[in-house]
Amino acid sequence: MKKLIGAALLGQSGGPTSVINASAAGVFLEALKHEEITNVYAGIHGIRGILDEDFYDINQEDLEELERLKYTPSSAIGSVRYKLADPSKDDTDYKRLLEVFKKYNIRYFFYNGGNDSMDTCNKISKFMQKENWDVRIVGVPKTIDNDLNGTDHTPGFSSAAKYVATTLMEVYLDATVYDIKNVTIVEIMGRNAGWLAAAANIPKSLGYGPDLIYLPEVDFNIDDFFCQVGELLEQKNAVVIAVSEGIRSNGKYIPELFNENISKDAFGHAQLGGTASILAHKVKEKFGTKTRAIEFSLLQRAAAHLASQTDIDEAYTAGSKAVLAALDGLTDVMVGFKRISNNPYKIDYTLIPLETAANIEQKVPLEWILPHGKGLTKEYNDYVLPLIQGETKLEKENSLPRFARLKKIRVAKK
Amino acid sequence: MKKLIGAALLGQSGGPTSVINASAAGVFLEALKHEEITNVYAGIHGIRGILDEDFYDINQEDLEELERLKYTPSSAIGSVRYKLADPSKDDTDYKRLLEVFKKYNIRYFFYNGGNDSMDTCNKISKFMQKENWDVRIVGVPKTIDNDLNGTDHTPGFSSAAKYVATTLMEVYLDATVYDIKNVTIVEIMGRNAGWLAAAANIPKSLGYGPDLIYLPEVDFNIDDFFCQVGELLEQKNAVVIAVSEGIRSNGKYIPELFNENISKDAFGHAQLGGTASILAHKVKEKFGTKTRAIEFSLLQRAAAHLASQTDIDEAYTAGSKAVLAALDGLTDVMVGFKRISNNPYKIDYTLIPLETAANIEQKVPLEWILPHGKGLTKEYNDYVLPLIQGETKLEKENSLPRFARLKKIRVAKK
Numbered sequence: 001m002k003k004l005i006g007a008a009l010l011g012q013s014g015g016p017t018s019v020i021n022a023s024a025a026g027v028f029l030e031a032l033k034h035e036e037i038t039n040v041y042a043g044i045h046g047i048r049g050i051l052d053e054d055f056y057d058i059n060q061e062d063l064e065e066l067e068r069l070k071y072t073p074s075s076a077i078g079s080v081r082y083k084l085a086d087p088s089k090d091d092t093d094y095k096r097l098l099e100v101f102k103k104y105n106i107r108y109f110f111y112n113g114g115n116d117s118m119d120t121c122n123k124i125s126k127f128m129q130k131e132n133w134d135v136r137i138v139g140v141p142k143t144i145d146n147d148l149n150g151t152d153h154t155p156g157f158s159s160a161a162k163y164v165a166t167t168l169m170e171v172y173l174d175a176t177v178y179d180i181k182n183v184t185i186v187e188i189m190g191r192n193a194g195w196l197a198a199a200a201n202i203p204k205s206l207g208y209g210p211d212l213i214y215l216p217e218v219d220f221n222i223d224d225f226f227c228q229v230g231e232l233l234e235q236k237n238a239v240v241i242a243v244s245e246g247i248r249s250n251g252k253y254i255p256e257l258f259n260e261n262i263s264k265d266a267f268g269h270a271q272l273g274g275t276a277s278i279l280a281h282k283v284k285e286k287f288g289t290k291t292r293a294i295e296f297s298l299l300q301r302a303a304a305h306l307a308s309q310t311d312i313d314e315a316y317t318a319g320s321k322a323v324l325a326a327l328d329g330l331t332d333v334m335v336g337f338k339r340i341s342n343n344p345y346k347i348d349y350t351l352i353p354l355e356t357a358a359n360i361e362q363k364v365p366l367e368w369i370l371p372h373g374k375g376l377t378k379e380y381n382d383y384v385l386p387l388i389q390g391e392t393k394l395e396k397e398n399s400l401p402r403f404a405r406l407k408k409i410r411v412a413k414k
Numbered sequence: 415m416k417k418l419i420g421a422a423l424l425g426q427s428g429g430p431t432s433v434i435n436a437s438a439a440g441v442f443l444e445a446l447k448h449e450e451i452t453n454v455y456a457g458i459h460g461i462r463g464i465l466d467e468d469f470y471d472i473n474q475e476d477l478e479e480l481e482r483l484k485y486t487p488s489s490a491i492g493s494v495r496y497k498l499a500d501p502s503k504d505d506t507d508y509k510r511l512l513e514v515f516k517k518y519n520i521r522y523f524f525y526n527g528g529n530d531s532m533d534t535c536n537k538i539s540k541f542m543q544k545e546n547w548d549v550r551i552v553g554v555p556k557t558i559d560n561d562l563n564g565t566d567h568t569p570g571f572s573s574a575a576k577y578v579a580t581t582l583m584e585v586y587l588d589a590t591v592y593d594i595k596n597v598t599i600v601e602i603m604g605r606n607a608g609w610l611a612a613a614a615n616i617p618k619s620l621g622y623g624p625d626l627i628y629l630p631e632v633d634f635n636i637d638d639f640f641c642q643v644g645e646l647l648e649q650k651n652a653v654v655i656a657v658s659e660g661i662r663s664n665g666k667y668i669p670e671l672f673n674e675n676i677s678k679d680a681f682g683h684a685q686l687g688g689t690a691s692i693l694a695h696k697v698k699e700k701f702g703t704k705t706r707a708i709e710f711s712l713l714q715r716a717a718a719h720l721a722s723q724t725d726i727d728e729a730y731t732a733g734s735k736a737v738l739a740a741l742d743g744l745t746d747v748m749v750g751f752k753r754i755s756n757n758p759y760k761i762d763y764t765l766i767p768l769e770t771a772a773n774i775e776q777k778v779p780l781e782w783i784l785p786h787g788k789g790l791t792k793e794y795n796d797y798v799l800p801l802i803q804g805e806t807k808l809e810k811e812n813s814l815p816r817f818a819r820l821k822k823i824r825v826a827k828k
């Protein structure tokens with residue numbers, strides 16, 4: 001195979017995770033080792049930075065700071081939510097990307113993101129092939145939602161699941177401390193797939209609640225919900241509930257469902273907005289108990305201090321495997337994981353066609369979900385427990401995280 | 415000094431912290447060592463359990479599980495928010511307490527709580543003296559608010575401060591990732607004292623935001639706030655702001671200011687929360703930017719996985735010192751800390767009259783607070799940094815916290 005000589009470019013896209021930078025570290029550190037790769041660039045704010053020729057020069061970074069990226073949350077090179085048009089309708093952006101790729105001799109393009117990013121990768125790849133620009137395009141998966149198709153799981157999910165499990169254990173101990181009736185509702189990310197909210201099942205199996213868990217895979221019935229809460233309030237003082245932000249009743253998200261009430265609340269009442277807040281308000285109205293809504297918000301995807309070392313290692317290796325695959329002549333693929341065994345936990349790294357990975361959401365199997373919010377079957381715990389193992393090796397300085405400090409030197413525009 | 419033979423009783427009160435059980439461990443493990451102490455009891459849900467003769471028998475617990483209490487968040491024996499009446503007006507509860515103390519021969523009473531609990535201790539002590547029941551009463555401080563008078567700091571605060579600092583570093587990296595204008599407002603606990611919200615100054619000094627910090631010690635002016643936010647939005651895309659839940663404008667809490675209903679607890683304290691949401695809504699209205707409100711909620715006081723080992727050790731020792739002081743014949747005091755030096759960090763344990771500790775709130779010195787939300791002076795960081803040092807020795811099992819598992823055997827009612 002003829003060696004392809006040129007620059008490598010990485011972009012990050014979508015919502016950050018606590019290990020997306022571990023994948024970036026894998027791409028950077030692997031790419032820097034190979035002489036075919038003349039330069040290593042990072043597109044600032046993903047596609048946005050590429051369209052603007054706005055790159056960091058990774059060759060100028062210290063290797064030890066790049067190593068520290070493994071333990072640094074969020075997207076160190078900036079992220080973006082920018083959807084490329086369908087190229088058959090408007091190919092302006094694609095032409096511009098081709099121009100930039102040619103100008104900087106980009107021959108290796110890595111894009112680190114979720115479903116939409118894999119779709120973006122795929123469209124760019126098809127366009128470049130049509131225009132005969134020889135560039136190898138490999139997707140590096142990330143999403144706390146764990147909904148990418150064709151892979152056993154996705155980097156970012158495992159650490160978020162560990163955060164959810166650990167934090168819920170702590171919240172449960174706090175929320176059950178008083179001798180009065182009270183209901184705590186915790187909201188966990190996941191628009192359409194409940195993988196992350198399902199991580200609430202780990203503390204539940206250990207005796208640390210939550211009492212009820214609701215996922216978007218199952219229609220949310222408010223009457224059934226009230227019935228479950230009411231039964232529990234008869235048995236105990238404190239009820240703890242985990243809900244996915246994506247639960248829907250007849251296709252309507254909870255904030256949509258109670259739209260009238262929301263708009264009545266003038267200036268940003270605490271009850272406004274979040275699914276947990278609205279449900280807490282409804283429970284208070286119905287049962288007159290003290291209620292509290294907790295949103296894990298950005299914390300669940302940014303908590304590098306609580307990341308799973310398994311996740312960090314896999315995210316890093318996924319980045320490095322992407323570079324090796326591209327150097328091997330592969331393109332139009334995403335790195336994925338295939339589980340070989342659970343005990344001992346073992347995976348193989350695979351390469352999945354971008355078309356398979358993009359735009360299909362992998363959801364929690366319905367047969368794993370118990371009815372009436374009662375949690376999940378053993379299969380879910382068997383699936384998730386190996387992923388959260390291992391404590392992060394994040395370095396501390398003055399007992400605070402010592403995150404990567406990149407120089408962020410911009411590449412001079414050509 | 416004549417030895418006082420009898421049972422020891424511990425109660426926990428008020429909002430939990432991640433180290434309040436470390437103090438309980440200190441009380442229990444010390445009390446179990448001394449033969450003057452015939453029994454070690456825990457009052458279930460504080461005063462409530464004492465009034466109801468509802469005790470756990472600590473003598474029946476395994477010592478290694480009691481050791482694990484050091485690393486277990488929240489109040490293991492249950493907490494309460496119950497206000498004793500002024501004994502000159504209604505001494506029913508006091509008479510009942512005396513009856514219970516006599517019935518179980520309670521000669522050592524330890525109460526683990528904040529300002530209100532020290533006031534409770536003080537009232538009980540005075541009543542017992544008047545009735546000639548010889549009991550030694552020692553307060554063990556706890557509060558994440560750090561507002562107890564007469565002590566350099568309070569167990570629980572240091573770990574919460576470490577949580578706030580670490581989590582804000584992570585949130586800052588996540589919140590500043592996009593190339594669009596956005597404002598993130600983080601709400602931190604602290605009703606009247608801003609010690610904990612001020613911990614946002616630690617990441618700020620390290621270059622991890624937040625850009626603005628608002629404490630309850632300084633009147634919150636919404637126009638000045640908008641002015642600061644507006645200036646920052648001209649300079650950068652992402653603005654991160656930390657607010658104490660207790661900030662007030664002309665004496666009115668933010669939710670009050672915008673006509674929300676605020677419920678009050680048994681002590682007449684406003685149940686806050688929603689300050690960040692309301693301000694985020696106002697900012698969105700004013701500047702049209704994307705906004706996000708994050709409440710650290712229970713997480714900041716329950717996050718044992720991120721506790722400061724300094725705090726754990728001090729909380730434990732405070733419990734043990736309380737027992738030793740009582741055995742030495744002292745009563746009507748609270749254990750406190752006196753700082754000897756910052757570098758190396760060194761404290762002495764002191765004993766403070768309950769009257770000094772109770773009902774006076776220690777606030778952040780005004781001269782440490784910079785105007786216009788610009789943060790705090792170096793004095794604050796010098797004060798707080800030694801307190802957050804040391805990583806918790808919390809044991810893990812399957813990469814999840816292994817918290818104490820108490821038998822919780824109830825004492826037979828006499």
